[in-house]
Amino acid sequence: MSSPTGTDDGAAVPDGGTVVYDLAAECTADDLEDDGRYLATVNGVVEYGVFVDLSDTVSGLVHDSNLLGDYDVGDELVVELAEVRPDGDLSFDEVRLDDYRLEPVAHGDLTTVADLGGATGDTVIVEGTVVQIKQTGGPTVFQLRDTTGVVPCAAFDEAGVRAHPGVEIDDIVRIAGRAEERDGGVQIEVESLTVLDGEPAAAVRDDLDAALSELAEPADIDPLVEWPAFEKLWDDLREVATELRRTVLAGRPIRMRHHADGDGLCASVPLQVALQRFIAEQYEDSDAPQHLLKRLPSKAPYYEMEDVTRDLNFALEDRTRHGQKLPMLLMLDNGSTEEDTPAYRNLRHYDIPVVVVDHHHPDPEAVEPLIEHHVNPYLHDEDYRITTGMLCVELARMIDPTLSEGLQHVPAVAGLSDRSEGEAMADYLELAGEMGYDEGDLRDIGEALDYATHWLRYSSGEQLVTDVLNVDCDDRGRHEEIVEFLADRAERDVADQLDAAMHHVDHERLDNGAHLYRIDVENHAHRFTYPAPGKTTGEIHDRKVAETGDPVITIGYGPDFAVLRSDGVRLDIPRMVSELTAEVDGGGVSGGGHLVVGSIKFVSGMRDEVLDALVEKMAEAEIDEELGSSTALPEDVDV
Template sequence: MSSPTGTGDGAAVPDGGPVVYDLAAECTVDDLEEGALYHATVNGTVEYGVFVDLSEDVSGLVHDSNLVGTYEVGDDLVVELGEIRPDGDLSFEEVQVADYEERHVAHGDARVVADLADATGETVVVEGQVVQIKQTGGPTIFQVRDTSGVVPCAVFEEAGVRAHPDVEIDDVVRVSGRAEERDGGVQIELDSLSVLEGADADAVLADLDEALEAAAQPADIEPLVDWPAFEKLWDDLREVATELRRTVLEGRPIRMRHHADGDGLCASVPLQVALERFIAAHYTDESAPEHLLKRLPSKAPYYEMEDVTRDLNFALEDRTRHGQKLPMVLMLDNGSTEEDTPAYRNLRHYDIPVVVVDHHHPDPGAVEPFLEHHVNPYLHDEDYRITTGMLCVELARMIDPDLTDDLRHVPAVAGLSDRSEGEAMPDYVDLAREQGYTEGDLRDIGEALDYATHWLRYSSGEQLITDVLNVDCDDRERHAEVVEFLATRAERDVEDQLDAAMSHVEHERLDNGAHLYRIDVENHAHRFTYPAPGKTTGEVHDRKVAETGDPVITIGYGPDFAVLRSDGVRLDIPRMVTELTEEVDGGGVSGGGHLVVGSIKFVSGMRDPVIDALVEKMADAEIDEDLGSSTALPEEV
């Protein structure tokens, strides 16, 4: 340690605020420096002076000639270390100081978290900020962040009893203890923990802020393909990448909510892998990725109250039981519409930040007040042809550029799954082809993702979905076999569904010349199996588009919902839903989606008036042969 030289000779220290060191109980002679000032406690008196303790292991004599006052056992004074003699004896002299700066000295070598793997078995000292406090059935675990990473620090008071109850999250601390290997990572077994204040705390915070700002900066990468429309969103993505990296470094968990379809998975899985790698690079606790990141599929293309209530409940439980900060909610391939706002209002009660990356037609005025960041092509005069999967692949690369080779095929899967007609689609397909994927392979991956997600319901699927998408997967042969199996099963089930449904499709010609097809998917399609009503409607629609070559609208309906698809008709489904909400009294209408693809809900007794009013609006829509469609359909309604 470094320390200033004292004045000695029992003299008062001149103005200028000397530093007086307070030794931790575990400190030894190795932690001392001649000429430095220390707090001491009298442990014995003799005719020729007093013996003092500086720590449990550090004691020495203050000779009577070097004493200013008269002391008894237990009295405190400030001493200067005069000499460490060859035989190990220490000599001190009393120093009287009025104003001074106190600094705590912990026992061990000063280390940063990044170096702890090379210091196992050694006593180390780390200064940082508490980002999490977890009480286990045994020790209390303090997660401490310094300029290079985060390390768990364990201290045992007694089973299940909180140690250092005065220490809180965000406190600046100095910890000392032995670095040990634990569960594949490094943990400090604490000897001491002290809260820093004043100039010491300010200095640590300044270093932490500077290091965090540097570590939060995203990687400087180039887009996978040259696409001017996409580049409009580049700065928005960099801001989100910075926010996500900073959130991880600050110890705040992330709950990733994504639409449970092909594009939503192409968005969430690469980002999950990138964030897990980033967490692992900065936390010595091997289980940190599991605790700091959750990927959660949502069946609806908006944040349902059921989902937000679960998320909020888990977050509050984790805060109470595990000392975690409340999370950030990251919405992917949903989250941009007015239907999301009730959920956001619920989160606002707890100041939970929300970030959205989406390509559904947004309601900016409704959602922006609740969002920290909002990335959406519509905000830059682009549209759904830039899919969320395409956006999040680049976002994942900004967080972990080493993942690039695993992701080159994913934007093409996302685009084909959502039937993007963006001008960069051929470039994305070519990029995937360079990785050994044919266009048929890419379509099979998308179909396999849909099929697996259908049966997983609300489960994220983790390793299975990662293998299907072949991101961070170590077995390309297994990937191919799993995709072939799932895609073949999906194709079989789609054919079975259409065999049952197609003969029940009703047709009429609208006033604007478009074909309208209707199918009662509740009564004329298999229920509770694959494909779900949304995909069933989409498959019927695609067949009719192929048959006619004309503008086509398809409605698949049940007792209290309808799924809508359109090709070649300039619809605005979110606007239509808003109008129906106001125009159909007692209809209970809600819903939305893309401009030409979406879903609506209503009360079952008002199904016919709602659908009739909807068809009237569709009959008034303009025909646009070049409009095309998107297949970002809700799998469940």
């Protein structure tokens, strides 16, 4: 490279052997070496010399006694550090070289997020994409993702004022600053932030895409048990696992909605723990698992407008207040029916993808145009016997395979809670036995979950529920004690409820030979306590099945709802609800669930007409002695 303008008073250096350093814009005086030569640009000319810039923050004076030529603003020359004065000002001497080579110098050492733990106290450079911008009362915090992880980067302007206002989410940037320990992780205190474009940005983005595609791949595991019916869904689960990992890597939050029952908890809690662990691996911010994942129970067996409105409001607030991307919605043990579609359509106004893992009888034509992924055994000619809890335990293992041993008992809890009669239940029970759980223990866990969920209502009960289910619980003794306490309380409360309710159960024999039992749970059962109407109806139903040994249908009804249970009768509750909606004018009928277990709602003034029409349809249903009860009720109706 040719030398800058000026005369040469020194010997030429052959073969370009001298290195002249070209400081990046974000470099500071800490990047200078005493014997280094640097490319400088004149930014001012005065009588006693010229002022030069070596970077955006490194400037100084070349005194005329140390100049070798005449320069104007914008000219380049090579200098070396002469003195650092007590007040911090820098002075330089000009160096004349006939031949040299330029070597770019970045501020600090280029490193990765994964290596920041060993660089605390050092000035570092990290390149990547911005996944979140949060304005605090002090600094602006940029969450930066590189190929190995995500690190918070605190940039200061005036307190509470947005630093680097031109930077946006998904920009490719180079951040330089000091790596410091903070709250058990590492944070970069930003000294400079540069938005990259052109080839440098494209190179960083290509590296990110390749690394994140590899990181998004789920673990290559085998199912906990061999079950041909389950294997049909394996590829679908891997696609969802990939999507969930990719969502975490992209910095998009996840709102996990699950049915508030035993199977819903067996599905959501293991997946919550797996995702939280994966988030913690990827993010230096110790609060990231809390901010990027929310588990939210849903009482209804579909995504209610109340829930979607609340979720959407929180998502928009988090985007405004905390700079988060809009979330993914993950629906578990819920979300497969036409009743979910109004809520999904509401989300379509925003960039909120929906993923559904469920085992209720689906309406794919209505749902799938509105969602990204749909895992459901019915889509593979299977049924409810593959519970959502069984599916999500495998999903959790794909995300974090180290959880495998701690989850061995959960599929059995899910199956017993939802009364699965799948051929793999014996294998699941055997797996649980290896963890020290017999069938009675597992049923107690299911009852304890049901009891705790009833009182938690709309709260997720984070630590309590994980302790009851013994997922990521560090105290087996505490787990056993709390399960025993809650299960005993549940058994006592059920007994009290049935002592009062059984006297008011009405019986009739339908034309098809099935027993029909009805109870007004509004007037003949305790209200606002455990068990709720759905559970009460289910317990009555189980007693009548045991007493008669015949096909049984049980209806528990209130002013504007009914919950339905059936054994030995080929019902199709979703179809019956659709027919009643069309046939009972002014009935306001809605509902659904599984084929032989479900719930319906209607306007209170039309209760008798709706129930009479419902019973007529039940009387026409085919008897099937081998058709057992499908599951615990998918809805506990709050009245």
